[in-house]
Amino acid sequence: MTFHSASSRLETLGIVLPTASEPAARYANCVQVNGLLFVSGKGPSGGPKGKLGKDYSTEEGYHFARLAGIEVLAVLQSALGSLDKVKRVVKIQGFVNADPSYEEHHKVLNGCSDLMMDVFGEKGVHARSVLGAASVRDNLPIIIDSIFEVEDN
Template identity: 40%
Template sequence: MNATTPEQRLQQLGLVLPAVVAPRGNFDAYVLDGNTLYISGKGSPLRNDMAVVPKVGREISADEARQHARDVGLHLIATMQAALGDLSRVRRVVKVLGMVNAVPDFMQHTEVINGCSDLLVEVFGDAGRHARSAVGVGSLPRGFAVEIEAVVSIKD
């Protein structure tokens, strides 16, 4: 990519950051502690059109869930922008934890969470590469198929 800033990369990719909304509960969307930004888990878009909570491997495919993870990645980046004012302050995405609301025999958790990881590298380059865990869970809040949290190192 020829773009030099994360904001330019987002524009080059044709991506628009979503609005950051306040959490529903007694916690913060993020905590900035020194040079570390902790971003609370963000879920995939609530599927109001579904009467059943979407289980990956049953109601939605791994490919659909991967897109959910990419969408969550955009929300994480929007939270970074809200917390820092400038995405160029991101030194490195340090750690990502991705949770997939999947049927018990689902085995593609890594491929699903790659949707978020790939986006972080597209936007931040090598600074977007991170340590990661991708796990399957029996349920997630509000009908989420995917929930992801992140830890980010910040430049002074």
């Protein structure tokens, strides 16, 4: 099946974007500079708290990363008016709240990476990095930081 837009892919995937969450402190949800949109760190909706490898499995972490990716998409939708203005997903960086012995950070971040490719197709292929964190804000299981190339408004 051929999709023509990110909007149609969302519909086909059955994803309804929430209202973009507000920043947790004194910063902007996103900043656009020279055709790049930098989205501040977003965590999963629904309030999960805890560490991967202690409180949650890798499979649960994958789901949380996908939920955090949906939060990122909601910010994009709010900032741009349409996901179809995204030219390319440039970079995804994940901060996994993990037990010190945990080693599957990369599998957790696949939840967000897979979502970006599902929504944006070839434009969703991106560079990425993932780090284990001793702690993150609000004890979220993951926070995702991202960069997108977008159409100039």
